[in-house]
Amino acid sequence: MDTSVSPATQTTDTPSAPEAPKVRARKVNVFYGNKQALFDVNLDISDRSVTSFIGPSGCGKSTFLRCINRMNDTIDICRVEGDIHLDGKDIYARDVDPVILRASVGMVFQKPNPFPKSIFDNVAYGPRIHGLASNPEELSEIVETSLRRAGLWTEVADRLDEPGTGLSGGQQQRLVIARAIAVRPEVILMDEPCSALDPIATARIEELIDDLRNNYCIIMVTHSMAQAARVSQHTAFFHLGKLVEAGPTEQIFTNPNDKRTQDYITGRFG
Amino acid sequence: MQNFLPIAMAALVVITLLAWFNGRTKAVASAGVHPSSLHSLPGYSGTYLAIWSVLPAFILLALFGLFGDLLLNLQMRQSLPANIRALPVEQVELFMRNARALAFGGTASETSATLLDTAKTYASLSRTSNFAVIGAVILLTIGGFLFARGRIGKNFRARNHVEAVIFGVLVVCSGIAILTTLGIVLSLLTESLRFFSEINALDFLFGLKWSPQTAMRADQVGQSGSFGAVPLFAGTFLITFIAMVVAAPVGLYSAIYLSEYAKPATRRIVKPILEILAGVPTVVYGFFALLTIGPFIRQAAEAVGLSAQTQSALSAGLVMGIMIIPFVSSLSDDVINAVPQALRDGSYAMGATQAETVRNVVFPAALPGIMGALLLAISRAIGETMIVVMAAGQSANLTANPLEPVTTVTVQIVTLLTGDQEFDSAKTLSAFALGLVLFIITLVLNIISLRVVRKYRERYD
Numbered sequence: 001m002d003t004s005v006s007p008a009t010q011t012t013d014t015p016s017a018p019e020a021p022k023v024r025a026r027k028v029n030v031f032y033g034n035k036q037a038l039f040d041v042n043l044d045i046s047d048r049s050v051t052s053f054i055g056p057s058g059c060g061k062s063t064f065l066r067c068i069n070r071m072n073d074t075i076d077i078c079r080v081e082g083d084i085h086l087d088g089k090d091i092y093a094r095d096v097d098p099v100i101l102r103a104s105v106g107m108v109f110q111k112p113n114p115f116p117k118s119i120f121d122n123v124a125y126g127p128r129i130h131g132l133a134s135n136p137e138e139l140s141e142i143v144e145t146s147l148r149r150a151g152l153w154t155e156v157a158d159r160l161d162e163p164g165t166g167l168s169g170g171q172q173q174r175l176v177i178a179r180a181i182a183v184r185p186e187v188i189l190m191d192e193p194c195s196a197l198d199p200i201a202t203a204r205i206e207e208l209i210d211d212l213r214n215n216y217c218i219i220m221v222t223h224s225m226a227q228a229a230r231v232s233q234h235t236a237f238f239h240l241g242k243l244v245e246a247g248p249t250e251q252i253f254t255n256p257n258d259k260r261t262q263d264y265i266t267g268r269f270g
Numbered sequence: 271m272q273n274f275l276p277i278a279m280a281a282l283v284v285i286t287l288l289a290w291f292n293g294r295t296k297a298v299a300s301a302g303v304h305p306s307s308l309h310s311l312p313g314y315s316g317t318y319l320a321i322w323s324v325l326p327a328f329i330l331l332a333l334f335g336l337f338g339d340l341l342l343n344l345q346m347r348q349s350l351p352a353n354i355r356a357l358p359v360e361q362v363e364l365f366m367r368n369a370r371a372l373a374f375g376g377t378a379s380e381t382s383a384t385l386l387d388t389a390k391t392y393a394s395l396s397r398t399s400n401f402a403v404i405g406a407v408i409l410l411t412i413g414g415f416l417f418a419r420g421r422i423g424k425n426f427r428a429r430n431h432v433e434a435v436i437f438g439v440l441v442v443c444s445g446i447a448i449l450t451t452l453g454i455v456l457s458l459l460t461e462s463l464r465f466f467s468e469i470n471a472l473d474f475l476f477g478l479k480w481s482p483q484t485a486m487r488a489d490q491v492g493q494s495g496s497f498g499a500v501p502l503f504a505g506t507f508l509i510t511f512i513a514m515v516v517a518a519p520v521g522l523y524s525a526i527y528l529s530e531y532a533k534p535a536t537r538r539i540v541k542p543i544l545e546i547l548a549g550v551p552t553v554v555y556g557f558f559a560l561l562t563i564g565p566f567i568r569q570a571a572e573a574v575g576l577s578a579q580t581q582s583a584l585s586a587g588l589v590m591g592i593m594i595i596p597f598v599s600s601l602s603d604d605v606i607n608a609v610p611q612a613l614r615d616g617s618y619a620m621g622a623t624q625a626e627t628v629r630n631v632v633f634p635a636a637l638p639g640i641m642g643a644l645l646l647a648i649s650r651a652i653g654e655t656m657i658v659v660m661a662a663g664q665s666a667n668l669t670a671n672p673l674e675p676v677t678t679v680t681v682q683i684v685t686l687l688t689g690d691q692e693f694d695s696a697k698t699l700s701a702f703a704l705g706l707v708l709f710i711i712t713l714v715l716n717i718i719s720l721r722v723v724r725k726y727r728e729r730y731d
Contacts, residue, residue: 074618103621113612116635124621125630176616183620212356 170201293319512587521598
């Protein structure tokens with residue numbers, strides 16, 4: 001249940017369900033060319049909860065996030081070492097196809113990036129390439145369910161054939177979340193999902209994240225500590241490419257173990 | 271007149287330099303001990319003074335160079351003796367030409383007392399006007415210099431004035447381009463109107479037979495001349511179509527390879543090589559079509575039992591297609607590169623492969639720009655002449671068979687206007703009408719492609 005630095009310190013204090021972590025990273029090192037961006041990151045991330053990564057810019061939190069669905073593979077000079085397990089399976093194993101992996105680990109980016117297609121086609125994109133629907137009715141059903149889950153259905157139900165790029169920023173971000181949900185992922189990665197949005201749109205997305213927590217493992221990078229405190233159950237603090245501290249959000253924000261965490265949270269640097 | 275202009279130009283350069291330094295010095299002096307209290311940098315004051323000393327005089331000189339002789343001739347014509355002015359136009363022209371030759375050194379075809387007399391007035395008039403212009407130039411230079419020098423000072427906004435002049439120069443330059451285009455269109459229009467006054471416009475646009483030989487003399491037979499432009503446009507479109515069938519897929523696929531799959535090092539080498547194709551002179555492509563592709567097509571066609579000639583629409587179209595590959599690939603490559611990386615990331619994050627991403631996301635996003643590239647390539651293919659002359663022949667066949675020789679609009683324009691021609695027959699004038707229609711077609715294509723490209727830009731910038 002808990003996000004902890006090593007399996008040894010993992011607590012099983014919840015009596016009902018001592019779950020294995022959904023994502024489990026051991027000794028993850030990442031290099032861009034000769035420059036090392038991440039140093040020996042060990043982290044367990046539990047299912048059906050929100051985990052946020054905080055830390056100053058350039059601390060490696062986004063890099064680590066992109067390791068979890070192997071998006072770093074698309075960058076030529078990037079090299080990843082160490083183990084990352086999803087449900088106990090090594091995602092960097094030779095026989096894992098990153099394309100299949102990304103279907104179960106969805107991702108939402110900082111800037112909403114709907115495709116220049118209709119709203120319907122945007123959401124149907126994933127189900128189509130993975131053959132999730134056997135007939136058009138099923139496809140519309142998936143699209144509707146995904147849009148409903150993303151809290152966008154009532155706003156776009158009567159204009160599904162209009163371009164997704166015509167929506168407002170907050171609607172676009174929810175459209176992108178619906179697009180990610182449509183392929184039925186188990187993990188959803190969010191890279192600063194609200195940094196390009198106004199406060200009202202941000203509140204809606206945060207609400208949505210809180211809803212989604214019941215069905216998915218959500219991992220979120222954020223620069224807003226207030227947001228991390230509001231939405232996440234677990235928080236990991238990165239600094240200079242190292243994972244400094246991870247634990248329940250409440251503990252990180254009220255009683256951090258490391259002085260650097262304390263300094264960052266109280267705004268002394270970063 | 272002959273060595274007056276170079277001397278004046280040299281003087282202008284010297285004056286420019288002197289004025290620049292003088293203006294600069296005065297500006298510096300006016301600032302006293304605080305150089306930074308000047309409104310404009312001293313160099314601007316120098317430039318301002320130089321502009322005022324030289325530009326007005328230069329404009330006068332340029333006007334004199336352009337229109338001086340014209341005015342002089344007009345003046346002379348007024349002062350010709352009455353008996354000469356009564357002569358027919360050609361003889362007056364001849365008389366004037368002889369007078370000019372006598373006045374400025376040259377060989378006159380005849381001499382007479384009146385002619386010598388006229389030559390003398392001609393020469394003196396020319397001398398007077400030259401002196402008048404020199405005087406005016408000197409006055410303008412000194413006046414401009416003094417006027418501008420008086421204005422230079424600590425608070426004088428020389429920078430703004432200089433920039434206003436630069437703005438004017440920019441406007442004049444763009445005006446030249448626009449005026450030239452307008453002039454070309456107008457000359458096309460007037461000559462075409464003359465053609466359409468002889469030949470019915472509907473016969474021209476929808477006629478099926480092209481044979482522009484008209485009777486030179488009334489007793490010639492069998493040379494009625496028919497100006498149906500349909501075979502020419504059909505030939506043009508047939509060859510353009512074949513060229514695009516070659517260039518569109520090859521260019522597009524190489525663009526996709528270059529922008530999506532190739533490593534940066536490969537791209538750095540391959541892209542310039544492709545662009546070299548655009549730099550090969552079209553006449554060289556013509557050789558290639560005539561000597562290699564043409565015979566090859568004929569042999570291949572005969573091998574499968576078809577009749578074909580060395581000159582055919584197919585051979586011209588194929589080679590033209592190769593020629594315009596770089597237009598398609600280079601422009602499409604730029605357009606595909608402009609598709610935001612965020613869209614690709616979004617697609618990859620959905621678990622799409624690279625090919626699916628290119629097909630479903632990158633290509634549709636770049637499509638408007640790619641359309642623009644294709645339309646530009648089509649206008650290039652329609653306007654191409656040399657390859658067609660060499661590879662497709664000059665016979666105006668109305669056919670859809672690519673193995674037969676055809677001809678295009680541009681080729682016909684060339685053949686109509688080369689060689690000795692009187693310039694008022696329907697035959698030569700038809701070239702202008704063809705040019706006009708071709709111009710309108712390419713103009714429409716260009717407008718469409720620009721529109722499409724602009725729409726694309728609005729979406730992503």
